[in-house]
Amino acid sequence: MNRNDDLHEKFVEYGCNAKKWMRKCVLLLPEIERRRIWKKKGFGSIYEYAAKLAGMSRYTVNEALRVLKKVEDKPDLQKVIEEKGINCVKPVVTIATPETQEFWADKARTMSKSEAETYTREWRKQDGLPGKPEKVKIEIELNPEIAQQLEKLKGSGDWNNLMKEFLEMREKQLEQEKPEKVETQSRHIPAKIEKYVIKRSRETCEYPGCRKPYEILHHTRRFALYKEHDPDKIFALCKGHERLFHQGLVEDEHKAPGFWRIREVPDKKDPKFKIDLKVMRFRSGFT
Numbered sequence: 001m002n003r004n005d006d007l008h009e010k011f012v013e014y015g016c017n018a019k020k021w022m023r024k025c026v027l028l029l030p031e032i033e034r035r036r037i038w039k040k041k042g043f044g045s046i047y048e049y050a051a052k053l054a055g056m057s058r059y060t061v062n063e064a065l066r067v068l069k070k071v072e073d074k075p076d077l078q079k080v081i082e083e084k085g086i087n088c089v090k091p092v093v094t095i096a097t098p099e100t101q102e103f104w105a106d107k108a109r110t111m112s113k114s115e116a117e118t119y120t121r122e123w124r125k126q127d128g129l130p131g132k133p134e135k136v137k138i139e140i141e142l143n144p145e146i147a148q149q150l151e152k153l154k155g156s157g158d159w160n161n162l163m164k165e166f167l168e169m170r171e172k173q174l175e176q177e178k179p180e181k182v183e184t185q186s187r188h189i190p191a192k193i194e195k196y197v198i199k200r201s202r203e204t205c206e207y208p209g210c211r212k213p214y215e216i217l218h219h220t221r222r223f224a225l226y227k228e229h230d231p232d233k234i235f236a237l238c239k240g241h242e243r244l245f246h247q248g249l250v251e252d253e254h255k256a257p258g259f260w261r262i263r264e265v266p267d268k269k270d271p272k273f274k275i276d277l278k279v280m281r282f283r284s285g286f287t
């Protein structure tokens with residue numbers, strides 16, 4: 001081992017310990033606040049106490065007290081805080097209940113913060129859909145000429161019919177432009193197919209309701225299993241949603257996006273689960 005490595009190893013070890021001890025400090029805060037220990041020890045506030053004794057910022061103290069209050073009755077989440085810190089449980093803290101805390105603790109433990117955020121967001125959407133509303137109102141900004149032409153086209157008819165007509169036309173056109181699927185040993189998506197998928201997505205994540213720019217093209221039929229690039233089975237996704245797929249947390253992935261649903265746990269019997277594990281392991285080496 002050369003001297004650089006030695007120095008680096010030391011830093012990693014000390015840093016790791018520093019974080020561990022900071023997590024321990026954080027967990028003591030609610031009790032210190034409850035018993036007003038800071039006052040008894042001559043400090044002006046808990047912030048002064050935490051800053052002078054542990055180098056904690058005001059923000060850290062506030063966040064710790066807020067989050068720890070919410071997990072008072074959730075020992076599994078408390079354990080995750082002890083292991084991984086407060087930040088990891090933030091995405092799940094408002095959705096977990098004493099009955100479901102075990103499930104959410106597992107998610108907070110195994111997912112990164114942004115993965116957990118995406119997952120809880122989808123969960124909420126799914127949960128909060130007791131039936132879709134019949135009609136929704138949207139506001140769009142148009143040039144006056146275009147607005148006028150559209151009004152004319154609609155005439156005395158319904159906006160829904162006109163818009164549906166446009167959508168069907170777009171779909172038909174995309175269908176005509178769609179390249180054939182390619183069977184190959186090469187993982188590289190052929191340029192034609194890539195271009196088509198990006199055009200279809202309009203460079204936006206194709207997960208229903210998501211408006212983030214797309215970052216990754218995802219095979220809903222894993223390439224490793226099928227050795228094909230099928231434009232109907234490749235979707236443009238944002239990173240957050242792509243991660244959910246690779247964690248096996250999207251049900252009916254092989255169907256069209258409208259059918260995708262969030263799962264509680266991955267289906268470990270699905271052959272793609274093994275592939276996804278490999279992908280996740282491979283990636284965790286880099287991120």
Ligand SMILES: [Zn+2]
Pocket residue numbers: 205206207210211212237238239240241
């Ligand atoms: Zn997305």
